[in-house]
Structures are given as C-alpha cells and as structure tokens.
Amino acid sequence: MFRENFPISMPRFTRTGFNVLVTFGLAVINSGCGEAPQAKFKYRPTTEDLIPEANKAVVKTLTEDFGTPEKLVAWERFPVDYGGVKGTVAANDGPAGAFSVTLDGDAGKIAKGASLLWVTGSQAGGKSAEATVKSFNAVTKTLQLASASTAPVAGDRFIVAFGEDMQLGRVVYMKNCMHCHGVTGDGDGPTGKFLNPRPRDYRNGKFKFTSTQSQEKATRDDLHRIVQYGIPGTYMPSFLLLGKRETTAVVEYVRWLAIRGEFEKRFVEELTNDYSESVIVDSIKKAQASYEEKKRNKEEAEKPLSESKAKKEAAAAFKKYVDDKELDGAIEETANLLAAAWTQSETPEVSVVPTSQRVEDTPESRERGRLLYMSNTTKCYTCHGPTGRGDGAATEDFWDKPGTSVKFEKRGLHDEWGNPLKPRNLTLGQYRGGRRPLDLFRRIRAGIKGTPMPAFGETVLKDPQVWDVVNYVMSLPYQQKQPTAVKHPAEVVAKNEEKPAN
Ligand code: HEC
Ligand code: HEC
Incomplete structure (x- = not known):
C-alpha cells in the first residue's frame, strides 16, 4: 500500500511556529473555564467497542495517518490544502x-x-x-x-x-471553535452540550447548508460563508473579524476534521459486525437462549461458545483479516471514497444552479407556490404547518430512529445526529442557510443535509415551480396575522426547551 503522508510535527516547527504552539497552550489554560481541556482526539463509541486487537489497529491507523492535535499528520491522498x-x-x-x-x-x-x-x-x-x-x-x-x-x-x-496553513487552522480552531465544536470536531466541546441546536458534529462528513446536490459534500465556499456570517437563529457566531487567511485556514482544518471523523466512522463500520464486543456478547446471549430452549424441549442442541472463547476466535479471525491484507484494503477503500467525494464537491457539475431565472414575485406566483406547499406532492405543510409556523402534524408524531424500528423518546423530528429538531417557523423570515432567493431555492432543491427537510428533485418540482414556492415562503413573514393553531401540550414543552438564540 502506498500512503504518502508527511507528519507536521514539532521538529519541523520554525522558531515562530514553536512559539505559536506555546502561546496557544497558554491561551487555552487561561480560557476561563478553570478546566484545561485535553487536546486529545476522542474515539467513537463504536471504536471503543471493538475487541482489543481491532481497536488497537484502528487507533494505530488514525494516529499514523491523522496524528494527534499536538502533532498533526497530513495525508496527501485527501484534497486538503495543508499549506507549503x-x-x-x-x-x-x-x-x-x-x-x-x-x-x-x-x-x-x-x-x-x-x-x-x-x-x-x-x-x-x-x-x-x-x-x-x-x-x-x-x-x-x-x-x-x-x-x-x-x-x-x-x-x-x-x-x-x-503544513503551515494547517497549523494556522488548528490554532484558529482551538481558540475560536473548539469550545463549542470539540477538539475532535464531534460537537461536544465544553459549551457545546448546552446549546440547541447542538454545534455541528463534523464527523459524519455532513454539513447542512450547502450549495451542492443532496448527496454531495459541502464546498469550501459553503463553509467559508458559514464561518464568515454564522448561522442566524443559532449559537453559531459570525467570524467576520477573522482575517481572510485565518478563515481559509480554519475552513481547511474543519474539512480535515470532517474527513478524519468520517474515515473513523466508515472504517469502523467495516469491522463492527465481526469484531465488536457487544455484537459478540449479543450473539452468545441469543445462542445461549436458543440452546436452553432446545434443551427444555429435549431437542438436540450444541452448547454455545463461552464469551472468552468467542473473543479468542474473533481475535484469531481478525489476525487473518490483517494477514490477508483485508484491513489494508479497507483503509484504502475508505480513503479513496472520501477523497473522491470531497474532490467532487468542488466541481461545478454538483452545484445546484437553477436553469431558469427567478419567477417574478407576483400574487399569482405566490398563490401557485401556496398550492404546491399545501399539496401532497410536497407535503411541506405536514412539517411546517398550514400557516408556516413550524407546527405541522409531523411534529406531534413519534418517529423511528433512522434504520431501526425503535422510536425516539420525544415526539417530533430529529436530525441524523439524534437531536430533536423543529421544522423552521417560516413566518419569522429567519433563514439559517442564507436569505437570498437562490439560497432558498437550494434548500428546497437539495434539502437540508442530515435533517428530515427533504430534497425536492426535478421529478417533483420543476425549476419555475421551486421559484413559485420560494416566492410563497418569502411572503409568509409579511402575511396578515393568521389564527394560531391549538398547540399540543408536548409541543409546548418542546418549545420551552428550545433555547432562544440572539
Ligand atoms: C458558541 C458556539 C459555537 C462556536 C464558538 C462556533 N460554532 Fe460553529 N456551530 C455552532 C452551532 C450551534 C452550529 C449548528 C447550527 C445548526 O445546526 O443550524 C454550528 C455549525 C457550524 C458549521 C456547520 C454548517 C453547516 O452547514 O452544517 C460549521 C462549518 C461551523 N459551525 C464552523 C465553525 C467554526 C470554523 C468555528 C470557529 C471559527 C465555529 N463554528 C465556532 C456553534 C458554534
Ligand atoms: C419532513 C419534514 C419537512 C418537510 C416535508 C419539509 N420541511 Fe422544510 N424543514 C424541515 C426541518 C426539520 C427544517 C429545519 C432543518 C434545520 O435547519 O436543521 C426545515 C427547514 C426549512 C427551511 C429553512 C431554510 C433555512 O435556511 O433556514 C425552509 C425555507 C423550508 N424548510 C421550506 C420547506 C418547503 C418549501 C417545503 C416543501 C417544498 C418543506 N420545507 C418541506 C422539515 C421539513
């Protein structure tokens, strides 16, 4: 396997680079919370759950190919501008x-x-x-x-x-972003826990407000815009005061954290079925239950393996997996996939660009938009409510956790990260992904990634129809006061839990 990576490590710091690191360390210690955050990358629970042999291999790969927060490693395979x-x-x-x-x-x-x-x-x-x-x-x-x-x-x-730019990005990130987004970029920084919506966990490689099609990554420009202007109506601040070089560098660092995080996620997914402790324990439990059942029925039955025996067998299988170069193959494949995806997002083909100009914002266009909004082809109203207040029927239902038949404990929608999420109240006219008509066009065409806000493709809405819906949505804040729908008690509770921002 050919992996070109250069460690950006201490010995290569110039004198000023070294000083930056020291000052930065002091800055963190003085940052007020009384508790110096550990500059350590955390691992996912699924990584921690692997049998020791597999866990070690994952930690080794991540450390060799991405380094530690103090000693970054740049893996040249990925389309990241490390600088130089x-x-x-x-x-x-x-x-x-x-x-x-x-x-x-x-x-x-x-x-x-x-x-x-x-x-x-x-x-x-x-x-x-x-x-x-x-x-x-x-x-x-x-x-x-x-x-x-x-x-x-x-x-x-x-x-x-x-690695100059990467170092700069890291310093900017640790000073300005880490306390919300976490050292690892898992959204779990010391202040992140208290925010609603939660700071983005970058490790799914997914960003919400992008200019790209629904299955694509964010572009550098998308992230740049978010960092510059923040996300109105949330705790994500605007960093207009950062210099251009700093903003560019921190965007690159965020992309790198997203790549590192998704690499871990996907790589570990390859190993979970065969080499994770909880899967082994579960399958033994099931085998034991079926064994006991058969014995009760006086049927022939084979005694299941003991836990320690099963883990030994898994360890032996893992050794073979490594010896057969399958582990290397999984690393390679995961890296290829991510490199391709982040390269593709920068190409013009995956950008959402309307093929027709905005339809003129007339009462007729708004009315066509309203009918589409209330139609069963879009079902906008089921989430955003018939009057656009974000109180549609979908907010009263119990929804399944993605990919399971287990319901969330709370009523209403959730995002991919498991956090409760309300459809936007469209009568407020506050748009998190930007308030240009083009931004709203993109929100409707490509959805909001990682959330239940769907993408409405061209088979559902033609470009002029999307524009009609945009015209309608943008008119909602200016409509006459509409009668408020009766609120479900659970929703009132949810409302109270949502901390107002700004
Ligand atoms: C006070 C807390 C806070 C700080 C500090 C903060 N963020 Fe955020 N950030 C958030 C929250 C909250 C969200 C999620 C908002 C949402 O889901 O709509 C977010 C979302 C994001 C997103 C995701 C945008 C998308 O389209 O999904 C990016 C990128 C981001 N922040 C980058 C940064 C960077 C870079 C910094 C530092 C320069 C930073 N943030 C500092 C709270 C913070
Ligand atoms: C299944 C539920 C659901 C449906 C259907 C739905 N939305 Fe949404 N929508 C959401 C959620 C949830 C959010 C908030 C996502 C976030 O920011 O995290 C949202 C956000 C939005 C936003 C805010 C964008 C921004 O930048 O802040 C707009 C505008 C919007 N939806 C319009 C529509 C329109 C128009 C339709 C129909 C064509 C529609 N939605 C259908 C759930 C839905």
Whole structure:
C-alpha cells in the first residue's frame, strides 16, 4: 500500500511556529473555564467497542495517518490544502546540496531557514526526509540545503514550509471553535452540550447548508460563508473579524476534521459486525437462549461458545483479516471514497444552479407556490404547518430512529445526529442557510443535509415551480396575522426547551 503522508510535527516547527504552539497552550489554560481541556482526539463509541486487537489497529491507523492535535499528520491522498510550496527536483547539478527545481506554486514561502521535506520512490510509504533551506535563487530556481542526511535526486518531490496553513487552522480552531465544536470536531466541546441546536458534529462528513446536490459534500465556499456570517437563529457566531487567511485556514482544518471523523466512522463500520464486543456478547446471549430452549424441549442442541472463547476466535479471525491484507484494503477503500467525494464537491457539475431565472414575485406566483406547499406532492405543510409556523402534524408524531424500528423518546423530528429538531417557523423570515432567493431555492432543491427537510428533485418540482414556492415562503413573514393553531401540550414543552438564540 502506498500512503504518502508527511507528519507536521514539532521538529519541523520554525522558531515562530514553536512559539505559536506555546502561546496557544497558554491561551487555552487561561480560557476561563478553570478546566484545561485535553487536546486529545476522542474515539467513537463504536471504536471503543471493538475487541482489543481491532481497536488497537484502528487507533494505530488514525494516529499514523491523522496524528494527534499536538502533532498533526497530513495525508496527501485527501484534497486538503495543508499549506507549503510543492515542487520537483529537476537536476542535482550544483555544488554541495544545490538543486535546480520546478515549483508548483509561487516561491513566496521559500526562504532561508524554512523546513523542507522530500519523498523519493524508495522512501514512499510514509517516510520522508527533512532538511533546511540555506538559500533559494528565484531567478535560476536553484535551491541550496543547509543540512540533509540523504541527498534528493532528480524527480524527487519536495515541499517547503509544509503544513503551515494547517497549523494556522488548528490554532484558529482551538481558540475560536473548539469550545463549542470539540477538539475532535464531534460537537461536544465544553459549551457545546448546552446549546440547541447542538454545534455541528463534523464527523459524519455532513454539513447542512450547502450549495451542492443532496448527496454531495459541502464546498469550501459553503463553509467559508458559514464561518464568515454564522448561522442566524443559532449559537453559531459570525467570524467576520477573522482575517481572510485565518478563515481559509480554519475552513481547511474543519474539512480535515470532517474527513478524519468520517474515515473513523466508515472504517469502523467495516469491522463492527465481526469484531465488536457487544455484537459478540449479543450473539452468545441469543445462542445461549436458543440452546436452553432446545434443551427444555429435549431437542438436540450444541452448547454455545463461552464469551472468552468467542473473543479468542474473533481475535484469531481478525489476525487473518490483517494477514490477508483485508484491513489494508479497507483503509484504502475508505480513503479513496472520501477523497473522491470531497474532490467532487468542488466541481461545478454538483452545484445546484437553477436553469431558469427567478419567477417574478407576483400574487399569482405566490398563490401557485401556496398550492404546491399545501399539496401532497410536497407535503411541506405536514412539517411546517398550514400557516408556516413550524407546527405541522409531523411534529406531534413519534418517529423511528433512522434504520431501526425503535422510536425516539420525544415526539417530533430529529436530525441524523439524534437531536430533536423543529421544522423552521417560516413566518419569522429567519433563514439559517442564507436569505437570498437562490439560497432558498437550494434548500428546497437539495434539502437540508442530515435533517428530515427533504430534497425536492426535478421529478417533483420543476425549476419555475421551486421559484413559485420560494416566492410563497418569502411572503409568509409579511402575511396578515393568521389564527394560531391549538398547540399540543408536548409541543409546548418542546418549545420551552428550545433555547432562544440572539
Ligand atoms: C458558541 C458556539 C459555537 C462556536 C464558538 C462556533 N460554532 Fe460553529 N456551530 C455552532 C452551532 C450551534 C452550529 C449548528 C447550527 C445548526 O445546526 O443550524 C454550528 C455549525 C457550524 C458549521 C456547520 C454548517 C453547516 O452547514 O452544517 C460549521 C462549518 C461551523 N459551525 C464552523 C465553525 C467554526 C470554523 C468555528 C470557529 C471559527 C465555529 N463554528 C465556532 C456553534 C458554534
Ligand atoms: C419532513 C419534514 C419537512 C418537510 C416535508 C419539509 N420541511 Fe422544510 N424543514 C424541515 C426541518 C426539520 C427544517 C429545519 C432543518 C434545520 O435547519 O436543521 C426545515 C427547514 C426549512 C427551511 C429553512 C431554510 C433555512 O435556511 O433556514 C425552509 C425555507 C423550508 N424548510 C421550506 C420547506 C418547503 C418549501 C417545503 C416543501 C417544498 C418543506 N420545507 C418541506 C422539515 C421539513
């Protein structure tokens, strides 16, 4: 397996980089809560539930390929801008460690003292060599190294000041986002617990308010917009005051956390059925019950394995899984899938772009929109209510947890993360995903990812019809006061639990 990853680790910090880390550490200790948060990545409960052998393998993979919050590892497979100037050694043609090179980007960051990493064919598979830049001649494109244990040769790829942007993103994140979104990006930061809606758990790789089709990831621009303007009506603040470079860097860091989180999720899903403790214990319990039942009926029955025997067998099977390179295969497949998905989201083909201009906002268009809203093709009213107050019948039902027949304990809708969720009150005119007509078009066309707000595809609504619905929805805040529907007691309780924002 060929995995190119360069650790962005302490030894490669320049003096200022090192200072950033120290200051940042102090900043966290002084951050007021009295309790210094541990800068450690948490693992999912499903990871913790694996038999020790499988758990160790997952932790090892995550640590090797993504690192720790203090010592990040950049896995080049993923479309993440870690920062740095990349290039190739053209010829090893000068005196003492001088090389002519070709660069992929501009040479701005190549300065004396900058760290340089290179990979060669022979060093592929994770190892890279380090050196320090002694000088760089931008005219002749000649690079001279101050120190290096081995010499690069023509064709070797290298990168200068690698991971700079990632480090910056991490610092910005730890200062501004971590206390809500958590070190791991699981939405479980120290203040996150008290918020409604909860801060996004990035680890499903899903973002709600995007410009892309319903099955696609968010674009960089989508995340950039969220960070700049925040999400009105929620605790997600606006970070307009962050500089452009900081915003770009933190967006990249969030994408990386999302990739790391979804990698863990999907990778562990591959292992859960065969190698998780609770599955083993459950199946023994079932086998034991059926054994006892058969014995009672005086039927022939085979005694089930003891728990320790079953776990030993699972451990042996896992060893074979590793020996047969199936574990490596699962890593590879998961990485490929995520790399492809995050690359695809940036392509214009997956962007939701209306093919027709906004239909003129006339009483007729609004009326067509209202009829669609109240129709059984869209069923908007079942969630948002006949008057748009977010009090449709669906909010009174008990719903199944996704993929199960077990009901949620609370009435009403829930998001993919298991949190209770209300359909938006459309009479308030507050739109979390942006208030341009185009934003609303996208919300209706592609839904709100990870929530029950569905995507209405072209077979259900043609573009002009979506625009009619947009015109109707946008008129709701300006309509005459409508009679309030009688509230179900459970809904009143739910309302009281919802903390008002802003
Ligand atoms: C005070 C708490 C808080 C802080 C601080 C905070 N967020 Fe959020 N963030 C939230 C909440 C709450 C949501 C979920 C809102 C929702 O579901 O509508 C959210 C959602 C998000 C989303 C998801 C957008 C989507 O379309 O799904 C992103 C991305 C995000 N935040 C990034 C950041 C970044 C980057 C920072 C730091 C620069 C940050 N947040 C700081 C509370 C916070
Ligand atoms: C199954 C329930 C359901 C149906 C059906 C539904 N919605 Fe929603 N809708 C929701 C939920 C839940 C949210 C809030 C999601 C969130 O922000 O977490 C929402 C949010 C919205 C928003 C807010 C967007 C924003 O940026 O804040 C709009 C607008 C909207 N829906 C319009 C519609 C329209 C129009 C229809 C019919 C074409 C519709 N919805 C059908 C559940 C539904």
